Amino acid sequence: RKEVEQDPGPFNVPEGATVAFNCTYSNSASQSFFWYRQDCRKEPKLLMSVYSSGNEDGRFTAQLNRASQYISLLIRDSKLSDSATYLCAVNGAGNQGGKLIFGQGTELSVKP
Amino acid sequence: GAVVSQHPSRVICKSGTSVKIECRSLDFQATTMFWYRQFPKKSLMLMATSNEGSKATYEQGVEKDKFLINHASLTLSTLTVTSAHPEDSSFYICSASGALGAETYNEQFFGPGTRLTVL
Numbered sequence: 626r627k628e629v630e631q632d633p634g635p636f637n638v639p640e641g642a643t644v645a646f647n648c649t650y651s652n653s654a655s656q657s658f659f660w661y662r663q664d665c666r667k668e669p670k671l672l673m674s675v676y677s678s679g680n681e682d683g684r685f686t687a688q689l690n691r692a693s694q695y696i697s698l699l700i701r702d703s704k705l706s707d708s709a710t711y712l713c714a715v716n717g718a719g720n721q722g723g724k725l726i727f728g729q730g731t732e733l734s735v736k737p
Numbered sequence: 738g739a740v741v742s743q744h745p746s747r748v749i750c751k752s753g754t755s756v757k758i759e760c761r762s763l764d765f766q767a768t769t770m771f772w773y774r775q776f777p778k779k780s781l782m783l784m785a786t787s788n789e790g791s792k793a794t795y796e797q798g799v800e801k802d803k804f805l806i807n808h809a810s811l812t813l814s815t816l817t818v819t820s821a822h823p824e825d826s827s828f829y830i831c832s833a834s835g836a837l838g839a840e841t842y843n844e845q846f847f848g849p850g851t852r853l854t855v856l
Binding site for chain 2 (some may be wrong): 668712727
């Protein structure tokens with residue numbers, strides 16, 4: 626089993642749709658969780674950190690479920706500009722706490 | 738926010754040559770820098786973790802003699818791809834983390850990446 630796994634893509638949705646991504650992680654000792662956005666041929670950019678209580682930033686909502694070991698990202702009212710690859714990242718635990726382990730990414734394509 | 742630069746952004750070289758990539762944290766001191774490579778439509782694969790003043794820690798399967806990492810200061814790390822071959826062609830991305838405050842603990846700030854093509 627991979628340490629961090631994401632929904633397979635691509636997700637093709639119309640503008641205005643709500644789309645949700647899930648990401649599961651295997652190490653129960655992980656403490657930090659993130660969602661990154663990566664545009665084609667660019668570096669990843671931090672979209673949101675994921676807190677235990679969940680957090681919202683405009684149209685984006687991130688949640689953490691420790692019991693089931695997954696994080697989610699919800700995008701409401703999708704825009705064309707949301708088209709990108711979304712990567713979840715989980716920190717390593719213990720003496721690997723500084724490392725981030727990335728999922729394989731989920732490609733989102735928002736169509737007019 | 739924290740800014741990380743990477744140079745060069747793109748390099749094309751002949752097989753057998755060595756290529757050095759620089760990663761700089763511009764407005765903070767990076768205690769740790771990470772080097773990743775990414776193949777098309779694949780995720781980031783961590784190659785090594787670099788702490789200032791000490792030897793890099795390489796991930797399993799990454800040849801340390803092939804990918805030389807130096808982290809001489811709190812703002813600069815370099816990755817040298819020695820005797821590059823076409824299979825080394827990839828997108829190399831560095832990231833940096835440092836003590837910017839509790840809210841950024843474990844957060845990594847990425848450089849813009851270096852696209853290496855080996856002919």
